[in-house]
Amino acid sequence: MSYETETIKGKLFADNTFSFPIRVYYEDTDAGGIVYYANYLRFAERARTEYLRHLGINQDGMLKEKGIGFVVRECHINYKSPAKLDDALNITCKIAELKSASAKMEQKLYRGDTVLAEIEITIVFLSLATMRPTKIPEEITNL
């Protein structure tokens, strides 16, 4: 018997903001009773990955076939209000700036309409063997 369930895909809104659902589990929290501060970056990366998948880019394929991947170069997080156990959240991702080998993303973590955290991330597309920047795939630059 197969136990297939619906895959989680996220959604691209009219203003080119991609949004992805996050549920907070015990694994995400700490003894302070709130989401551990590093885990916001795990949430953020899920949204970026699903946004890329939505654009037709498969990171595992890139990694195995071409030995290339995105690496985070810089990251700024503004924690406004704590996320908590069992919260049903959404994390967004919007491309704010696009260069030949890098991109700046703006991401926000929402509980309903409330912004819990703002994240600004600069990613660089590079060859993992040489650790040198490479051109961003056309699926992204053609957006």
Place this chain on the structure above:
Amino acid sequence: MSYETETIKGKLFADNTFSFPIRVYYEDTDAGGIVYYANYLRFAERARTEYLRHLGINQDGMLKEKGIGFVVRECHINYKSPAKLDDALNITCKIAELKSASAKMEQKLYRGDTVLAEIEITIVFLSLATMRPTKIPEEITNL
């Protein structure tokens, strides 16, 4: 503007097996290129939590209002085949045995019809202040 997306819920099948979708992200993998062995337990707990939620049990509510929670007492994992980056998986959860203050769960991680891992977990329902076992809520025992 609100960026609400559909919540991930999982599904209860006719044979009382609950199934929940898992997508593998970079955060779940390690330098060996496969899912880090401890992270199967994070996946497993997501399925248990969503199964409880499906039964009307909110763990955060239990924790805050009554100071009680489930604690894992014993756990056995059989790793059969590695999960990999970008895999779309399902993890199931089935109650195998039910006592007054504890339960044994059988969980399996699937890629399609292939079982990647089998997990057997014994959880105990207890007061987190005294760390003493308490009666399992009726939502579960009435199943």
Place this chain on the structure above:
Amino acid sequence: MSYETETIKGKLFADNTFSFPIRVYYEDTDAGGIVYYANYLRFAERARTEYLRHLGINQDGMLKEKGIGFVVRECHINYKSPAKLDDALNITCKIAELKSASAKMEQKLYRGDTVLAEIEITIVFLSLATMRPTKIPEEITNL
């Protein structure tokens, strides 16, 4: 039989920079073969915790006895060069600015003399029940 080993303490240098050793394990890495970007923040928090302990501040005690803790308000990370599996690193922590209820920390991750990452963190001391700022303990302000 007891299997006690030496506790890891870190060290305060003459320029008031606290340094703490980090060893990179599989758990810290991802399928790209390098340390997962969120995990730099786990390393950073270890150094902050050990620095506080060095100053005589026990976070678990604060949390349980007074219901107060440090919460990160803002965080900026500059990733300069990737950390890798088995690396023996040091992460530093220096108080850059001290206000009545908050502090700015400068942290650096080193492999030998090479800076792999620079982290700037603003922490706020607050009551976890009300989530309101409280005065920073004297052990810190008297530095």
Place this chain on the structure above:
Amino acid sequence: MSYETETIKGKLFADNTFSFPIRVYYEDTDAGGIVYYANYLRFAERARTEYLRHLGINQDGMLKEKGIGFVVRECHINYKSPAKLDDALNITCKIAELKSASAKMEQKLYRGDTVLAEIEITIVFLSLATMRPTKIPEEITNL
């Protein structure tokens, strides 16, 4: 200026039990106020890695030069008493059984003389390209 600190090494006791210190940080705990159940496996792997390093085996070298690594095949955990924030613990590792391509390890997590958790792990030595078992290195079989 360099901020080198002492590396954490662990210790091999006369009964061939290797012991390694663990400090519990916020990252290890969850909203229940105790160490998250999957994280015991992170602690266990640190001890196994340091034991291997003590025997002269570098996992990153094995991975890069020969494309081989240890994979966990089976794992049994008995949670006896919860580990908590700020705990100074020791985790041990002892080889219980040695075959040509696999080994069974017995590991215990201690707070002083109290055993908090018992872990039994079967690891298999394999080629990560083919995912097929390979002979265990002589550094281990010669023990």
